[in-house]
Amino acid sequence: MFRQLAEWYKNRFSDPNLSVLFLLLISAFLVFYFFGSILVPLFVALVLAYLLDWPINYLMRFKINRTVATLIVMLVFISIAIFAFLGLLPTVFKQGAALIRDLPAMFNESQAYLLTLPSQYPDAIDPVTVSHIVDNLRNYLLDSGGFLLSQSFASLLNIAALIVYAILVPLMMVFLLKDKEVLIASVVRFLPKNRKLANQVWLEMNDQIMNYIRGKVIEIFIVGVATYFVFFFLDLRYSALLAVLVGLSVLIPYIGAAAVTVPVAVVALFQWGLTPQFAYLMVAYGVIQVLDGNLIVPILFSEAVNLHPVVIIMSVLIFGGLWGFWGVFFAIPLATLVKAVLNAWPSHQMQTEDTEKVE
Incomplete structure (x- = not known):
């Protein structure tokens, strides 16, 4: 078993750039995990x-x-x-x-x-x-x-x-x-000198994080303001509070929109009951959610790396469980980081070909 682990380590980490990238990622994870609250x-x-x-x-x-x-x-x-x-x-x-x-x-x-x-x-x-x-x-x-x-x-x-x-x-x-x-x-x-792959990952992630933060803030503002005007126009109670919740819900893809729909529907139901006014509100709220997912998000995050919805949900669960709010907020950039590392990580075949060239 130890021999197999040694062979795996030799094959995967023979390149010093890979070792530096791996050590930097492990160090960053340990710092965030143990000292994140501080x-x-x-x-x-x-x-x-x-x-x-x-x-x-x-x-x-x-x-x-x-x-x-x-x-x-x-x-x-x-x-x-x-x-x-x-x-x-x-x-x-x-x-x-x-x-x-x-x-x-x-x-x-x-x-x-x-x-x-x-x-x-x-x-x-x-x-x-x-x-x-x-x-x-x-x-x-x-x-x-x-x-x-x-x-x-x-x-x-x-x-x-x-x-x-x-x-x-x-x-x-x-x-x-x-x-x-x-x-x-x-x-x-x-930092160590052999950081070619680390620089490659950092350059890609620096742009991704900047675009993500800027896009999320703009999305929160647009969705929150649009929702407030709809709630205020329809005279829904607690319109400002619910609009803030709807705006912040975009931080958690898919899950946030589903979760915040419950208080909106409950407040509207207790205010109007099953009346046309309740239906108008839910239809307008649904239109905002559809426009957010199909218009605002593609425009703001057009430069972001595409991730499958299952990957996004799993990232929210995993990183949110590790680091709470900040894990949820950075779930997509962190998932993109993992994808960038996997893309930058040379395959076993490439490493074998590089070794044969050296020999």
């Missing part, structure tokens, strides 16, 4: 720096110094962030509190409706089964309420950490953007 502010700063690097490069075309361009873009970004924080978040939190306050009434209505089903359909529905379902649903809601309450207290305790992050992240963004070339040169100094 490096969250750095990850946030890197994501936002990728997002803002494009407008900085655009300003530099007009002979503007990179430092000046960084300060201009950062001022605009911070202004937009403050406007969103003061204008949007209070409305979202207010509607979220209203939804939580209305949940008991919504539960009582659903409970009363379920208890009437055995009398309406005595041959098809068992009263004992309905009572059992209602009891389980009540216990689930009580447990969920206790969990949300504990999380609220934990969030209050983490306000100080959020304030620190609100200061650290913009500072790191400024230095990452202003000193981009210097930082990259400093990191490259400590």
